Amino acid sequence: MDKFILPFIKKEQLTDDCYTFYFKRTxxxxxxxxxxxxxxxxxxxxxxxxxxxxxxxxxxxxxxxEFYTITTRxxxxxxxxxxxxxxxxELVQFDGPxxxxxxxxxxxxxxxxxxxxxxxxxxxxxxxxxxxxxxDTQMILFVSWKNRxxxxxxxxxxxxxxxxxxxxxxxxxxxxxxxxxxxxxxxxRIDEVxxxxxxxxxxxxxxxxxxxxxxxxxLKEIVKGMGVPSDKIIFEEFEGx
Numbered sequence: 001m002d003k004f005i006l007p008f009i010k011k012e013q014l015t016d017d018c019y020t021f022y023f024k025r026t027x028x029x030x031x032x033x034x035x036x037x038x039x040x041x042x043x044x045x046x047x048x049x050x051x052x053x054x055x056x057x058x059x060x061x062x063x064x065x066e067f068y069t070i071t072t073r074x075x076x077x078x079x080x081x082x083x084x085x086x087x088x089x090e091l092v093q094f095d096g097p098x099x100x101x102x103x104x105x106x107x108x109x110x111x112x113x114x115x116x117x118x119x120x121x122x123x124x125x126x127x128x129x130x131x132x133x134x135x136d137t138q139m140i141l142f143v144s145w146k147n148r149x150x151x152x153x154x155x156x157x158x159x160x161x162x163x164x165x166x167x168x169x170x171x172x173x174x175x176x177x178x179x180x181x182x183x184x185x186x187x188x189r190i191d192e193v194x195x196x197x198x199x200x201x202x203x204x205x206x207x208x209x210x211x212x213x214x215x216x217x218x219l220k221e222i223v224k225g226m227g228v229p230s231d232k233i234i235f236e237e238f239e240g241x
Contacts (some may be wrong), residue, residue, distance in 0.1 A: 003041075003095045003191045004029065008086040009067060014152045018118070020059060020071045023092060026069040031064055035101035035157050035208075038071070040083075041093040047048075048078045056208075058097065059121040061128040068094075071152065100209050101234055109206045109232075110138040112199055114190060114219050116211030117150065123210070124153050127160050127167065134172065138199070142190050144215070147175040148183070170198055192222050193201045203227055209235035 006029065009022040041053040056070035074080045086092070103111075104127050113123045120143050130137050145151050154171065161169040172186035172194065180187060186194060199205060207223050209216045216235050223233060 003093055005091050005093055006068070007086060008090045008092055008174045010088060011086070013146070014071070015150060016070065017075070018073045018150075018152055019084070020069050023068050023088070023094075025065060025067055029068070030097060032058060033099070033103060033105075034058075034062060035103040035122040036099050037095035037122075038070070038094050038096040038098075040132075041095070042079060042086075044078050044082050046078065050077045050079050052079065054083075055096075055098075055206050057121045057125070059124045061125050061132060063129060063132045071118070071120055080185075090197040101126075101210065103208075105133070105135055105137065107137075107206070110199075110204060111140070112195070112205045112207045112212075113139060113141040113143075114195075114207065114209050115141070115143040115163070116215040117145065119150075119209075119211030119215075120153055121210075124156065125154070126193045127157065127164075130167070131160055131164055136166055138166045138213040139164075140170065140193070142170045142172065142198075144172050144174060144190050145169050147173060147178070166197060172192070190219060190222075192226060195226070197220070203229070203232075206232045206234065209233070 005042040006023040012020045014020060031116060037055050037057040039053055039055045044052045056072060058068055059071040060067060060069040074084050075177060093224050101122055117124055123141055127139065141157065158169055170186060172190060173183060175190055178187060207228060209219050220233060
């Protein structure tokens with residue numbers, strides 16, 4: 001895929017440090033499948049060691065014909081600072097899309113999605129696409145957050161949980177200070193007990209992992225220890241956010 005240029009539209013704040021960025025699609029913009037990612041390159045005068053290009057999973061659905069979105073935390077890097085300063089109409093270079101998760105809408109296997117933090121973004125694209133295309137994909141989404149203040153897309157997934165017959169949303173919080181009476185989801189890290197509580201077809205399902213490398217590695221070992229074959233394990237790691 002050749003590089004292409006798109007205008008920035010706007011950004012939407014989701015939490016204290018997390019934003020969704022909108023870029024205008026054109027008739028020439030490439031099609032993509034949910035779960036894919038782009039590389040974005042920005043003009044930065046003196047970039048730090050993270051450089052002037054960064055990969056982002058597409059958080060919008062392929063059915064969103066007017067725009068692409070990416071969703072990310074704004075941390076102390078020259079790239080993220082420049083991203084946060086984009087002005088409406090400013091042109092940005094894209095490259096891609098590429099695949100890690102390889103979501104296939106025709107695959108009838110039960111799908112088990114496991115995410116940590118900002119690793120939730122590809123599943124926003126996938127679940128929105130399944131909902132809008134009225135697909136019958138069986139999906140269970142586990143997502144682990146440190147605390148409630150970090151949570152993004154929670155309302156969207158709760159709504160999908162209520163309206164999609166084949167979708168189950170399982171958010172969990174690891175904050176030890178959490179008052180259980182103030183939270184209706186799971187508590188603690190995603191582990192074998194939690195997975196088995198919701199996944200009935202353990203060795204038939206496909207497992208998709210997305211999040212910080214340490215978490216992805218840990219969850220892969222848990223799932224392998226449950227007897228899941230390697231060809232049913234698909235993962236994407238978010239280096240450095």
